[in-house]
Amino acid sequence: MSIENISVNKSFGGWHKQYSHHSKSLNCSMQFAIYLPPQMGSGTKVPVLYWLSGLTCTDENVMQKSGIQRIAAELGIAIVAPDTSPRGEDVADDAAYDLGQGAGFYVNATEMPWSKHYQMYDYVVNELPELIEASFPVSDKRAISGHSMGGLGALNIGMLNPERYSSISAFSPISNPVNSPWGQKAFTAYLGEDKANWLNYDPSELMKRATELVPAKVDQGESDNFLVEQLKPEALLAAAESNDYPLMYQLHEGYDHSYYFIASFIEEHLRFHAKHLSQ
Amino acid sequence: MSIENISVNKSFGGWHKQYSHHSKSLNCSMQFAIYLPPQMGSGTKVPVLYWLSGLTCTDENVMQKSGIQRIAAELGIAIVAPDTSPRGEDVADDAAYDLGQGAGFYVNATEMPWSKHYQMYDYVVNELPELIEASFPVSDKRAISGHSMGGLGALNIGMLNPERYSSISAFSPISNPVNSPWGQKAFTAYLGEDKANWLNYDPSELMKRATELVPAKVDQGESDNFLVEQLKPEALLAAAESNDYPLMYQLHEGYDHSYYFIASFIEEHLRFHAKHLSQ
Numbered sequence: 001m002s003i004e005n006i007s008v009n010k011s012f013g014g015w016h017k018q019y020s021h022h023s024k025s026l027n028c029s030m031q032f033a034i035y036l037p038p039q040m041g042s043g044t045k046v047p048v049l050y051w052l053s054g055l056t057c058t059d060e061n062v063m064q065k066s067g068i069q070r071i072a073a074e075l076g077i078a079i080v081a082p083d084t085s086p087r088g089e090d091v092a093d094d095a096a097y098d099l100g101q102g103a104g105f106y107v108n109a110t111e112m113p114w115s116k117h118y119q120m121y122d123y124v125v126n127e128l129p130e131l132i133e134a135s136f137p138v139s140d141k142r143a144i145s146g147h148s149m150g151g152l153g154a155l156n157i158g159m160l161n162p163e164r165y166s167s168i169s170a171f172s173p174i175s176n177p178v179n180s181p182w183g184q185k186a187f188t189a190y191l192g193e194d195k196a197n198w199l200n201y202d203p204s205e206l207m208k209r210a211t212e213l214v215p216a217k218v219d220q221g222e223s224d225n226f227l228v229e230q231l232k233p234e235a236l237l238a239a240a241e242s243n244d245y246p247l248m249y250q251l252h253e254g255y256d257h258s259y260y261f262i263a264s265f266i267e268e269h270l271r272f273h274a275k276h277l278s279q
Numbered sequence: 280m281s282i283e284n285i286s287v288n289k290s291f292g293g294w295h296k297q298y299s300h301h302s303k304s305l306n307c308s309m310q311f312a313i314y315l316p317p318q319m320g321s322g323t324k325v326p327v328l329y330w331l332s333g334l335t336c337t338d339e340n341v342m343q344k345s346g347i348q349r350i351a352a353e354l355g356i357a358i359v360a361p362d363t364s365p366r367g368e369d370v371a372d373d374a375a376y377d378l379g380q381g382a383g384f385y386v387n388a389t390e391m392p393w394s395k396h397y398q399m400y401d402y403v404v405n406e407l408p409e410l411i412e413a414s415f416p417v418s419d420k421r422a423i424s425g426h427s428m429g430g431l432g433a434l435n436i437g438m439l440n441p442e443r444y445s446s447i448s449a450f451s452p453i454s455n456p457v458n459s460p461w462g463q464k465a466f467t468a469y470l471g472e473d474k475a476n477w478l479n480y481d482p483s484e485l486m487k488r489a490t491e492l493v494p495a496k497v498d499q500g501e502s503d504n505f506l507v508e509q510l511k512p513e514a515l516l517a518a519a520e521s522n523d524y525p526l527m528y529q530l531h532e533g534y535d536h537s538y539y540f541i542a543s544f545i546e547e548h549l550r551f552h553a554k555h556l557s558q
Binding site (some may be wrong): 009010011012013016064065067069070221223252254255256258259260261263264 | 288289290291292295343344346348349500502531533534535537538539540542543
């Protein structure tokens with residue numbers, strides 16, 4: 001388990017760093033970013049928030065555009081941002097932005113040609129935290145968050161692994177992918193035609209049948225162009241109601257799908273996670 | 280004076296908007312961004328901070344990467360970010376990143392082929408504020424700030440127009456361009472070989488001989504790769520001392536030339552400007 005440092009920037013008294021490493025789950029070289037808050041300098045082990053990005057993104061989007069470091073520095077939380085898919089010339093791809101590289105959907109693909117590398121679920125749940133916890137002075141307290149496709153990933157991974165995450169949050173998640181064009185296209189490619197195999201990666205399905213209930217917070221912009229066709233928060237809300245799931249949901253007038261929305265509310269998400277991480 | 284809206288994003292309760300317009304001074308179509316804080320909705324006229332970006336940047340860098348909107352929303356300040364040069368197929372350019380499009384240095388060029396379009400000083404000092412003040416509910420209270428080449432622009436423009444700006448600030452400015460490779464290359468091209476014509480665009484020269492002293496704040500990262508060869512804050516500090524100029528200067532250990540540095544200290548800059556804008 002070796003990691004190679006690519007870049008370093010001081011930020012709010014802590015450090016933003018990018019690393020590359022060989023991923024066993026993904027069978028390729030991967031890049032991730034970590035924000036190390038100033039508290040880590042004094043030997044304190046800090047908890048980690050994993051941030052999963054949306055379609056077309058890399059580790060850089062949340063680190064450059066969300067302002068997350070300011071609150072992470074105040075609260076003493078490390079932030080880890082993986083890439084959104086396996087990468088490289090040998091890795092299967094598609095010309096569309098919503099399939100292949102940059103669009104891993106955080107699932108373990110079962111279908112060829114995707115299954116050789118597209119094992120993002122295993123990477124995010126197991127390999128990456130193991131690497132982070134072996135390489136940096138962090139505790140084993142974890143939370144997970146994300147945006148759009150990454151909001152789907154955060155909700156799925158958090159609900160499927162309640163023993164591993166203290167809290168879950170999402171901005172504008174793809175909440176019911178089995179009924180959205182993005183989800184149907186990606187799941188058909190990665191998981192095959194049998195829709196029974198899709199249900200384990202559908203946040204609304206998982207929220208209906210969850211038994212250990214990890215606290216969740218979801219924020220959605222009302223002027224988001226993808227709201228009606230792709231995101232479908234109403235399915236998540238119905239699932240939460242049917243299962244008494246502890247979901248805090250807010251719809252925000254005028255906000256869209258961009259990082260301008262995320263930056264406006266990231267502080268509330270970090271304070272939500274900090275409360276649960278400290279319990 | 281007509282402007283055309285290109286994009287709108289809600290941000291911290293206010294609005295980030297991009298516009299294009301035909302610039303008379305620059306003789307081409309230009310794009311700018313404005314952040315309108317939530318206070319403007321109630322008919323309040325707010326003051327404006329002009330932000331000048333560095334080499335290779337556009338209106339987007341500060342709006343996407345600095346987190347400036349959070350404090351602008353709190354303090355009720357509009358932020359205006361122009362582009363860094365004239366643009367377009369008809370506009371003279373150079374293959375290097377530090378000359379031509381993206382590298383206007385906020386001067387009025389006198390030499391061919393640059394003089395036809397490269398009149399960024401006039402654009403920033405006169406045309407753009409006139410347009411902003413005619414198009415948006417802002418007051419005529421102005422402050423100016425910027426980064427690197429834009430820090431040079433902010434210091435020059437602020438000191439040359441003390442009646443127009445309440446306060447000046449800069450991150451990592453090119454403080455003594457007549458003695459730096461970036462400055463010498465650009466000034467030779469835009470202003471010609473006679474160095475006497477360069478002195479009016481050199482912040483350290485202007486700070487030595489200023490008579491109306493606009494309060495200024497400069498922050499510099501100690502791990503900035505450009506510090507010694509290109510930025511030369513020591514010249515600015517010597518000038519301030521020789522003229523008793525009200526310059527607040529801070530050198531920050533570990534910080535580099537990136538927006539990670541700017542984001543870490545932008546709040547202090549906005550509070551500095553707010554104090555002077557309200558006087």
